[in-house]
Amino acid sequence: MKSLPLFLGLVLGVSTLASGVRAQDTASLDVTFAGLKATQGAIMFTLVNSEEAYNDKAKPVAAVMLPVAAATATRTFRGLAPGLYAIKAFHDLNGDGKMNANPFGIPTEPFAFSNNAVANMSPAKWAAASFEVKAGANAHAITID
Numbered sequence: 001m002k003s004l005p006l007f008l009g010l011v012l013g014v015s016t017l018a019s020g021v022r023a024q025d026t027a028s029l030d031v032t033f034a035g036l037k038a039t040q041g042a043i044m045f046t047l048v049n050s051e052e053a054y055n056d057k058a059k060p061v062a063a064v065m066l067p068v069a070a071a072t073a074t075r076t077f078r079g080l081a082p083g084l085y086a087i088k089a090f091h092d093l094n095g096d097g098k099m100n101a102n103p104f105g106i107p108t109e110p111f112a113f114s115n116n117a118v119a120n121m122s123p124a125k126w127a128a129a130s131f132e133v134k135a136g137a138n139a140h141a142i143t144i145d
Contacts (some may be wrong), residue, residue, distance in 0.1 A: 002004040015048045027080040031087065033066070033073045035143040037110070038093055042067050043144065045089035047077065054086050061085070065092075086129040087114035093142055112144040 033043050043066040050057040061080070066073050068091065090099045090111040100108045114131055117124030131140060 001025060020038050025082070025135050026078070027082050027135050028137050029077045029080055029085070029133055030139040031075050031077070032139070032141045033089065033091075033144050034071070034141055035145050036068055036091065037145060038073050038091070039071070041091060041093045041095050043073055043089055043091045044097070044099075045087055047080070047087055051130075054088070054126045054129070055107070065097075066091050070139075078117055080133055082133055082135045084130045084143070085114070086126060086131065087142060088123060088129075088138070089142065090145060110144050112142045114140060114142060116143055118145055126142065 029047075031045075031047070033045075036043075043064075045064050046053075046058045046060040046068065047062045047064070048054045048058075050058055053060050062077065064075055066075050088111075089111050090107065092099070093109050094100070099111065102108055111119070113119065113124040113129040115124075115129050117128035
């Protein structure tokens, strides 16, 4: 009976090594949206880990609808690979699932990018919006207005 825990430990250790990912090598990321002026709707955002995905040419790590009920809203991601990430977000005030714009194409709903990167006639650039996620716990705050 004493050998059962040892055997299980060895099996779990080998299977973890075989998968190539160890728990201590993964990252968690708390993304907090602050400055919300309305406590309705949802924050619609994508988390990406490449410039291609940021430019909608590859699949995002996650596409999230985060309900808003207070001046801040937070979502936690676990099991991420360390590396560069970026976020594009907008506050869907009317719940239609789209970023609304006026006839000139200017957004009428609040939007933001990671690092609070500034948009200038187009979404903020990857270089301005990307941030490093290291192994272990990470946090990133974005002001959306």
